[in-house]
Amino acid sequence: MAERGISVDLFEMRPGKQTPAHKTGCLAELVCSNSLKSDSPTTASGILKRELRCLDSLILRIAEETAVPAGSALAVDRQRFADRVTEVISGHHLIRVVREEVRELPRGVPLVVASGPLTSKVFSQSMQGLLGESNLYFYDAIAPLIAASSLDYHKIFLGSRYQKGDPAYLNCPMDKSEYLTFHDGLLSAQTVPMRSFEEKLFFEPCLPVEELARRGPRTLAFGPMKAVGLTDPRTGRRPYAIVQLRQDNTEATVYNMVGFQTRLRRGEQRRVFRLIPGLQQAEFLRYGSVHRNTFVCGPRILQPTMQTREDERVFLAGQITGGEGYVESVSTGLLAGLNLTRVIRGQEPVVPPRTTAVGSLCRYLSQADGDHFQPMNVNFGLLPPLDDPPRKREQRNRAMARRALRDLSDWIDREEMKKGAHHREDGQAISHLTCLGEELL
Numbered sequence: 001m002a003e004r005g006i007s008v009d010l011f012e013m014r015p016g017k018q019t020p021a022h023k024t025g026c027l028a029e030l031v032c033s034n035s036l037k038s039d040s041p042t043t044a045s046g047i048l049k050r051e052l053r054c055l056d057s058l059i060l061r062i063a064e065e066t067a068v069p070a071g072s073a074l075a076v077d078r079q080r081f082a083d084r085v086t087e088v089i090s091g092h093h094l095i096r097v098v099r100e101e102v103r104e105l106p107r108g109v110p111l112v113v114a115s116g117p118l119t120s121k122v123f124s125q126s127m128q129g130l131l132g133e134s135n136l137y138f139y140d141a142i143a144p145l146i147a148a149s150s151l152d153y154h155k156i157f158l159g160s161r162y163q164k165g166d167p168a169y170l171n172c173p174m175d176k177s178e179y180l181t182f183h184d185g186l187l188s189a190q191t192v193p194m195r196s197f198e199e200k201l202f203f204e205p206c207l208p209v210e211e212l213a214r215r216g217p218r219t220l221a222f223g224p225m226k227a228v229g230l231t232d233p234r235t236g237r238r239p240y241a242i243v244q245l246r247q248d249n250t251e252a253t254v255y256n257m258v259g260f261q262t263r264l265r266r267g268e269q270r271r272v273f274r275l276i277p278g279l280q281q282a283e284f285l286r287y288g289s290v291h292r293n294t295f296v297c298g299p300r301i302l303q304p305t306m307q308t309r310e311d312e313r314v315f316l317a318g319q320i321t322g323g324e325g326y327v328e329s330v331s332t333g334l335l336a337g338l339n340l341t342r343v344i345r346g347q348e349p350v351v352p353p354r355t356t357a358v359g360s361l362c363r364y365l366s367q368a369d370g371d372h373f374q375p376m377n378v379n380f381g382l383l384p385p386l387d388d389p390p391r392k393r394e395q396r397n398r399a400m401a402r403r404a405l406r407d408l409s410d411w412i413d414r415e416e417m418k419k420g421a422h423h424r425e426d427g428q429a430i431s432h433l434t435c436l437g438e439e440l441l
């Protein structure tokens with residue numbers, strides 16, 4: 001975003017060259033859902049939106065101007081939304097919109113790359129040259145994440161196959177009849193329809209779990225669910241099959257279903273995966289998916305400020321950072337834009353506190369395990385646990401929201417956004433206290 005005195009060229013290849021999903025030349029065209037997800041303060045996405053309001057996000061303001069009724073979600077009239085974003089950006093006296101494909105990453109100039117999940121091929125190749133082939137990916141294969149507090153530890157046991165290394169996995173054991181019921185559940189579940197440009201997506205090492213199930217009743221039991229080298233301490237026997245859960249954050253509040261990348265619809269993931277012993281009450285923090293997607297291995301490439309490690313004047317933003325979703329893309333975009341202007345002005349780049357949704361997302365993108373990195377939407381598992389968490393989930397979430405917004409507000413005061421480091425496009429300094437949702441305090 002342009003600040004006072006800094007002019008910006010914004011390159012957009014559409015409408016001259018379309019991506020496989022976009023249809024118009026509008027900036028901020030929403031290619032699928034018109035929903036920016038829940039606006040409730042007891043959801044992680046709701047907290048993120050409150051923080052973005054606090055930081056006076058232009059995109060959030062326009063989303064509110066063009067909102068349509070959607071219960072507790074924030075949904076927009078997609079055409080009015082995209083038209084209005086295009087109008088404000090194109091009409092800004094410091095922004096020049098250049099309708100051209102960028103074919104190579106420009107060198108020696110400060111810039112933000114936000115070319116999205118469907119980045120053009122030739123530009124991806126140029127990025128790959130800079131970042132290294134193994135650090136830029138073209139699809140994601142995501143397994144669900146589950147809150148540790150929702151697991152039934154009476155049924156699950158700790159152990160690694162063949163006792164190799166420390167017992168690192170939580171194992172959900174199944175007998176034959178439980179396995180066959182689960183297998184039938186997978187076969188009968190509905191999947192998300194495939195888009196034409198995604199048809200060649202499946203690679204043998206990341207096949208969705210339901211595709212493996214279709215290959216035969218024992219394929220899973222010999223694949224990601226094989227129970228070899230494991231003994232269930234409750235029975236003293238090897239289970240017929242197991243589902244392994246791997247710790248996903250340092251605090252051990254989040255677990256990943258190993259090898260369970262899936263294209264099942266979300267409701268079907270809840271229904272079928274809750275058949276697994278130990279997961280009957282599972283709280284899904286992230287659902288599985290398999291998508292065409294262009295994204296970097298953030299932990300090897302990015303700093304939490306959204307600067308690249310290689311060149312601190314090159315920033316990434318949007319889905320290419322590994323942040324998943326419209327609002328997540330807005331937040332990395334806001335932070336990258338803010339920090340770019342700070343760097344140009346000789347100021348230190350900033351990152352919101354770890355306890356905020358924006359801060360925790362940026363830390364995940366830059367500091368997660370680079371060997372198992374997959375895109376992430378904002379969720380409570382990214383936020384540090386509370387010192388004294390209420391037992392009820394809703395109260396816990398509300399307490400996390402309160403902490404996030406208080407810490408963000410203090411941070412804005414400390415970082416002196418008010419002294420001109422952060423201005424609206426109309427030149428007004430932002431007033432941070434608009435952010436503190438009355439209902440939370």
Ligand SMILES: Cc1cc2nc3c(=O)[nH]c(=O)nc-3n(C[C@H](O)[C@H](O)[C@H](O)COP(=O)(O)OP(=O)(O)OC[C@H]3O[C@@H](n4cnc5c(N)ncnc54)[C@H](O)[C@@H]3O)c2cc1C
Nearest residue numbers: 012013032033101102115116119120123318319325326329
């Ligand atoms: C098919 C699909 C459906 C999705 N559905 C949802 C959903 O329902 N809800 C959700 O929350 N998220 C969804 N996402 C994920 C993601 O949130 C959106 O893709 C989001 O728009 C990402 O924002 P972005 O700014 O990173 O990328 P984009 O919105 O894609 O913007 C990137 C822009 O860069 C342009 N561009 C690319 N390469 C070049 C180049 N070389 N030169 C010049 N311009 C270039 C593109 O034309 C595009 O306009 C979906 C993703 C895909 C691929």
